[in-house]
Amino acid sequence: MLRHLVSIDDLSLAEIRDLFxxxxxxxxxxxxxxxxxxxxxxxxxxxxxxxxxxxxFESAMLRxxxxxxxxxxxxxxxxxxxxxxxxxxxxxxxxxxxxxVLRHPSEGAARLAELYSPIPVINAGDGSHExxxxxxxxxxNLHVERGHIExxxxxxxxxxxxxxxxxxxxxxxxxxxxxxxxxxxxxxxxPEYVVQRMREEFGVEPVRADARRLGSLASQSDxxxxxxxxxxxxxxxxxxxxxxxxxxxxxxxxxxxxERFEAEDRPVDNYLRLEKRSMAAESLRDAxxxxxxxxxxxxxxxxxxxxxxxxxxxxxxxxxxxxxxxAMLMGKIEAGAGERVPAKDSHPVHVGPNPCPxxxxxxxxxxxxxxxxxxxxxxxxxxxHCAYCSRELRFRFVGCSTTRHFHEPDSTxxxxxxxxxxxxxxxxxxxxxxxxxxxxxxxxxxxxxDSEVARG
Ligand code: NCD
Numbered sequence: 425m426l427r428h429l430v431s432i433d434d435l436s437l438a439e440i441r442d443l444f445x446x447x448x449x450x451x452x453x454x455x456x457x458x459x460x461x462x463x464x465x466x467x468x469x470x471x472x473x474x475x476x477x478x479x480x481f482e483s484a485m486l487r488x489x490x491x492x493x494x495x496x497x498x499x500x501x502x503x504x505x506x507x508x509x510x511x512x513x514x515x516x517x518x519x520x521x522x523x524x525v526l527r528h529p530s531e532g533a534a535r536l537a538e539l540y541s542p543i544p545v546i547n548a549g550d551g552s553h554e555x556x557x558x559x560x561x562x563x564x565n566l567h568v569e570r571g572h573i574e575x576x577x578x579x580x581x582x583x584x585x586x587x588x589x590x591x592x593x594x595x596x597x598x599x600x601x602x603x604x605x606x607x608x609x610x611x612x613x614x615p616e617y618v619v620q621r622m623r624e625e626f627g628v629e630p631v632r633a634d635a636r637r638l639g640s641l642a643s644q645s646d647x648x649x650x651x652x653x654x655x656x657x658x659x660x661x662x663x664x665x666x667x668x669x670x671x672x673x674x675x676x677x678x679x680x681x682x683e684r685f686e687a688e689d690r691p692v693d694n695y696l697r698l699e700k701r702s703m704a705a706e707s708l709r710d711a712x713x714x715x716x717x718x719x720x721x722x723x724x725x726x727x728x729x730x731x732x733x734x735x736x737x738x739x740x741x742x743x744x745x746x747x748x749x750x751a752m753l754m755g756k757i758e759a760g761a762g763e764r765v766p767a768k769d770s771h772p773v774h775v776g777p778n779p780c781p782x783x784x785x786x787x788x789x790x791x792x793x794x795x796x797x798x799x800x801x802x803x804x805x806x807x808x809h810c811a812y813c814s815r816e817l818r819f820r821f822v823g824c825s826t827t828r829h830f831h832e833p834d835s836t837x838x839x840x841x842x843x844x845x846x847x848x849x850x851x852x853x854x855x856x857x858x859x860x861x862x863x864x865x866x867x868x869x870x871x872x873x874d875s876e877v878a879r880g
Contacts, residue, residue, distance in 0.1 A: 427753050428538040428545045432556040432592045433625075437599060439760030443560060443748040444567050446757055451744035454487055460747075460756050461490035467521035468494040469512065470548070471528045476717060477548045477558065480742035481525045481750070488747055488756075493521060508793035509533055509786065510540045517541040523754055526550075530786040532812025536794060544753040551784050552586040552684050553813055557742075557749060558716050559592040563600070564745045565738045566674060569712050573600040576673040579711070580604055581641065582696055582722055585612040585689075586681035589716040593676065594618060594650070598626040604650040605633055605669050607642050609680065609696055611689065617815060619650070624802070628652055634668045639705030641675070641698065672711040679720045684784075699724035703732065714738050770799040771843030773808050774825065775817060776854050785813040800843050805834035808848050821855055821866070823847040829863040830855045837863060 428434065435443075450457060466485040468478050474496075482492045509528065516524055517540070524541060526534050527548040534547035534554075549555040566573050578597055584590050584606055594614070597604055606614050622628040628650050635647035649667050680692050698713060715723055715735040727733050751757040775798050780787045787794045787810065797811035808817045822838055823830035825845045830852075831838050838846070849855040852862070 426542075426544065428534075428541070428547075429556055429749060429753065430534045430538055430545065430547045431554050432559045432596045433599075433765060434556070435560075436760050436763045436765045438763035439752075440560065440563065440596075442759035442761075443745065443752065444564055446748035446751065446759065447564055447741070447744040450487070450747040451741070454744070457487065457747065457751075458489040460751050461485065461488035461754055464488075464490040464522040464754055465520070466490060466492050466523045466525055466750065467516045468492060468496065468548075469516065469524055469526045469528075470494070470496045471526075471533075472549065474527055474548065476739050476742060477527065477555075478525070480739075481546075481548065481557075481746050484743050484746035484750055487743065488751060490522075490750075508790055509536060510793060513537045513541045513545070517543040523750060528786070529784070530789040531782060531784050532786040532810065532814070535812045536786050546749065546753065549588055550786075551813075552588050552591070552681065554592045555588040555716075556592050557746060558589045559596050560749060561738065561742045561745050562589070562593050562676070562714060562716070563596055564741055565712075565714060565734065568741065569734060570673055573597070573602050576602040577669070577671065578602055578604055579607055579638070579641075579669075579672050579675045580614075580678075581607040581645075581675060581698075582609055582678035583612040583680045583692075584608045584614040584678070586684040587678040587716075590614070590676070590678055591618050594622060595626070598622045598628045598650065598652060601652050603652070604628075605635070605638075605672070606630075606648045606650060607635065607638065607645045607696065609692060610645060612680070612692075614648075614650075620816075621814075622650060626652065631667050636668075637705060637707035638669055638672070639702060639708075641696065641702040641705060641708070642669075644694065645696065669707055671709070672707050674712045674714055675708065676714045677719070677722050678716065679718065679722055695722055697722055697724060698727060700726050700730075703727055703730060708732075770811065772811070773798050773800050773843055773846045773848060775808065775819070775848045776850065776858055778817065778819075778848070778850055778854075780810040780813060780815060781818050782810065782813050782815040785810055785815065787812050798848065800846070803839060806838055806846070806848075807833070808846075817848055818850065819848040820851045821849040821860075823849055823855060823858070823860040827863075828860050830860040831863045831866060835863070835866075 531551035531553035631649040633647040633649040635642035801807040801809040821830040
């Protein structure tokens with residue numbers, strides 16, 4: 425059956441653990457599997473720069489005995505002639521290759537590609553959204569270095585707003601039951617949509633962290649603990665001081681993703697930096713230092729020789745784990761013993777003429793080719809999100825396409841409405857333009873304070 429890897433959530437924990445076991449085998453004998461994917465071809469479609477991800481994928485495919493074709497720069501592909509991503513994927517997936525490895529600056533690009541591709545699509549990074557194979561590499565490193573992931577305390581530091589590696593890693597850590605300490609660069613905190621998803625899907629709650637033992641690393645930052653509600657009891661940690669960061673298992677540092685900054689983002693001077701002095705902090709005594717690379721100044725080269733610094737080993741392990749991913753998606757190895765993630769309910773809903781609120785979503789960057797699609801995110805209160813980039817839709821009312829009435833998002837009347845009859849409306853004017861009338865008891869838009877407007 426055709427499988428894609430678009431989000432880290434597409435893999436079950438059992439599959440991830442088995443991928444680690446395969447990566448161990450590949451790592452122990454990198455030249456011993458040259459028949460595994462013989463005769464197969466991977467197409468690297470890289471619409472954004474890459475060094476490690478593309479080269480480690482290509483090396484992985486070659487080590488498995490397969491071949492590689494590459495479109496490494498947008499400038500050398502038909503995209504500059506106005507070709508849609510969907511068409512590119514259909515052509516490459518037709519007879520050119522057996523698997524597509526795709527990197528794209530627009531969020532949701534890989535989700536779109538999977539709709540059109542007759543062969544597996546692997547998301548090698550889509551804007552600031554996700555980077556699931558880097559996450560598999562990061563998890564594999566924790567598995568090798570620590571032997572387990574559950575219960576670990578992992579610090580995520582730096583630009584948590586735009587780092588796609590951080591977002592995918594956070595979802596996976598939460599699912600494995602690890603604790604996350606966010607130490608963001610001020611102004612680059614973990615986005616609310618990421619925290620909300622962790623809260624809803626994995627039962628994670630943000631708790632104030634007392635990070636004094638992290639020393640200079642956290643001195644300019646407001647640290648937050650993201651912790652699974654189970655096995656911890658939240659009430660234990662809600663005292664005024666917050667939950668103390670004691671012994672950290674890993675620090676995951678990230679560079680400022682300046683290429684994704686928007687007008688509202690202040691330029692960063694004084695970016696967090698790991699150096700000899702910060703590594704002397706009490707709670708980092710046994711912590712490994714990780715970085716997806718490339719680094720700029722956020723990790724001083726003076727700690728490269730510190731045995732706790734594993735970022736180059738981390739990059740090296742990208743090859744065996746990507747061998748495992750490729751071999752699995754091409755049906756050459758088994759993983760998870762049939763334990764798959766259950767398919768999510770993704771009922772399509774209508775949203776009037778509204779585009780996705782995220783300007784870097786593929787539905788906004790390729791508006792001529794991509795029809796906006798939204799699915800129901802939750803029913804009480806009603807919420808909808810973009811089917812590509814999963815960003816929440818901003819809306820004020822929800823209508824029923826059969827009664828033509830519109831309601832407040834938390835109205836109990838909506839619970840009986842079939843998802844495909846729901847119409848999400850930005851405001852009363854939009855409702856009126858589409859010939860909806862207010863249901864009994866709906867307050868006129870002018871009576872609603874702005875703060876009540878659902879935000880994405
Ligand atoms: C990361 C990326 O592209 O998101 N790099 C990588 O894949 N190893 C991190 C980054 O560019 O900062």
